[in-house]
Amino acid sequence: MFFKQFYDDNLSQASYLIGCQRTGEAMIIDPIRDLTKYIEVADNEGFAITHAAETHIHADFASGIRDVANKIHANIYVSGEGEDELSYKNMPPQTHFVKHQDTIYVGNIKLEVLHTPGHTPESISLLLTDEGGGSNIPMGLFSGDFIFVGDIGRPDLLEKAVQMKGSTEIGAKQMYQSINNIKNLPDYVQIWPGHGAGSPCGKALGSIPTSTLGYEKISNWAFNATDEATFIETLISNQPEPPHHFAQMKKINQFGTKLYQPYIVSPSLNHDRIAFDLRNKEAFHGGHKQRTINIPYNKNFINQIGWYLDYDKDIDLIGDKATVEHATNTLQLIGFDSVAGYRLPKSEIQTQSICSADMTGEEEYVLDVRNDEEWNQSHLEQAVHISHGKLLNESIPFDKNDKIYVHCQSGVRSSIAVGILEYKGFTNVVNVREGYQNLSID
Structure with a gap:
């Protein structure tokens, strides 16, 4: 056998x-x-x-x-x-x-x-x-x-x-x-x-x-x-x-759905579509195109981007052509055949980031994007809790110009959240890059 x-x-x-x-x-x-x-x-x-x-x-x-x-x-x-x-x-x-x-x-x-x-x-x-x-x-x-x-x-x-x-x-x-x-x-x-x-x-x-x-x-x-x-x-x-x-x-x-057929993604000519930046979070925060969302192409790619896909809408992917092709094929494994185009990375804006230890814990506008279990165990009293997978489709209770400190547990999900907030028009977002687990707050 x-x-x-x-x-x-x-x-x-x-x-x-x-x-x-x-x-x-x-x-x-x-x-x-x-x-x-x-x-x-x-x-x-x-x-x-x-x-x-x-x-x-x-x-x-x-x-x-x-x-x-x-x-x-x-x-x-x-x-x-x-x-x-x-x-x-x-x-x-x-x-x-x-x-x-x-x-x-x-x-x-x-x-x-x-x-x-x-x-x-x-x-x-x-x-x-x-x-x-x-x-x-x-x-x-x-x-x-x-x-x-x-x-x-x-x-x-x-x-x-x-x-x-x-x-x-x-x-x-x-x-x-x-x-x-x-x-x-x-x-x-x-x-x-x-x-x-x-x-x-x-x-x-x-x-x-x-x-x-x-x-x-x-x-x-x-x-x-x-x-x-x-x-x-x-x-x-x-x-x-x-x-x-x-x-x-x-x-x-x-x-059932249509039979699998691989396809080639061409350069995007329409920048009105939602776009996902496939680079690692360090590269994204160092400089990225405005109103794009960072979902690094790694082993956790499907579990993260799956929160944000609308199967009735096309998307663009941002990254080098080889990475985009791999990511497009990976998305087909979850039945998503709607990558319309790809874009090369740009450095229009940078993310504001701080070390966790730099937080006092008294910041006025804090967004906690961890899951319910993590939130229930411990959280900052003034924080607003919306898990990162719900951010794209839920109302965020801050003004667009408020200085918002975004954190998760270790810095990965908050990185994604920053892009979503920017996509929704928030202009003063700070990524707590080391997350809640490294907060030094008495």
């Missing part, structure tokens, strides 16, 4: 290619939109991609499952579990809707479907047995967003991203049952998760790419919760706020 994990750092997402070397058939598990790397590996190994499967309707990236069906003409397998209103729609004709204990064969590789709801109602996991290798016991579990290394999938995305009231507690109860059901599998079963550290689909994901069920039973908190109430409270508390693009991902992955 052939096995390969593909890990995308921008999405903190894992997908997989498995192949039966006797028959030459291969399957992709949880594909992204850009199928290039799967096809290249399959061709090099002498496989034909005849199957693809998906563990659930994803909320954090645009699925490539329909692309596999329409471009490679493979059979695809998705969950037939869960409620109809939340199920897959507009699927290609070669779609197989699978349910608990159904069996899929990829040559001599057996995959047993396990319904493992909790993260989403329809979530499934795929238990692999390499019958072609002479085995009659399971080797590993493609767990999707059910079990991660050190954590499990969050149950609150339908409620927070799609506003399905009451779904968080239902999902948490389902997850508790799913964890108890999976405990019956042998400890030697490998865990092949859908995400790693950095993904917003959980709160404490490990960076190790794979695990075993036995190790998770010992080390993963979810397998050691003493009762259902404790489990639910631990699972739903302190989950990070999902970026705004998650709602769009659920929509396009449930109903």
Whole structure:
């Protein structure tokens, strides 16, 4: 049997290619939109991609499952579990809707479907047995967003991203049952998760790419919760706020979107569009074009820019051409195909910045852009609290000429906030570049 994990750092997402070397058939598990790397590996190994499967309707990236069906003409397998209103729609004709204990064969590789709801109602996991290798016991579990290394999938995305009231507690109860059901599998079963550290689909994901069920039973908190109430409270508390693009991902992955097609971005001739500067925060604050927003192109790019994207509006990107091209391709992985043009950086204005230690704590106009949990732990009494992801769409209660001190915890999110305030017409913004954690205030 052939096995390969593909890990995308921008999405903190894992997908997989498995192949039966006797028959030459291969399957992709949880594909992204850009199928290039799967096809290249399959061709090099002498496989034909005849199957693809998906563990659930994803909320954090645009699925490539329909692309596999329409471009490679493979059979695809998705969950037939869960409620109809939340199920897959507009699927290609070669779609197989699978349910608990159904069996899929990829040559001599057996995959047993396990319904493992909790993260989403329809979530499934795929238990692999390499019958072609002479085995009659399971080797590993493609767990999707059910079990991660050190954590499990969050149950609150339908409620927070799609506003399905009451779904968080239902999902948490389902997850508790799913964890108890999976405990019956042998400890030697490998865990092949859908995400790693950095993904917003959980709160404490490990960076190790794979695990075993036995190790998770010992080390993963979810397998050691003493009762259902404790489990639910631990699972739903302190989950990070999902970026705004998650709602769009659920929509396009449930109903479909246009097939992936890479495109070339040309120099922008229209500077009225919202523009995102891809340089690091030091370069941005040293000099940038007025009314532009700084979202550095790094591993956290998607989780940050996802707060500010309107899928009905074009954007421009600012940076060197190579970086813009990479960022454009990355945005396509979350279904955003509307980068209209690129601009080269300019140094029209500089950001006012101070060290945290320079603050007295008595400044009149302070904007705290940390999340709710950080704010609730401690904050300046006079500060106004608006988390950075909400700034673009919320009213900011200061006058445009007020001297506003903007801070987050360490200086990263406040850097983004400065650009948003400038974009909204504020003219006297000071970035507290070392953040709240370094404030020296008695």
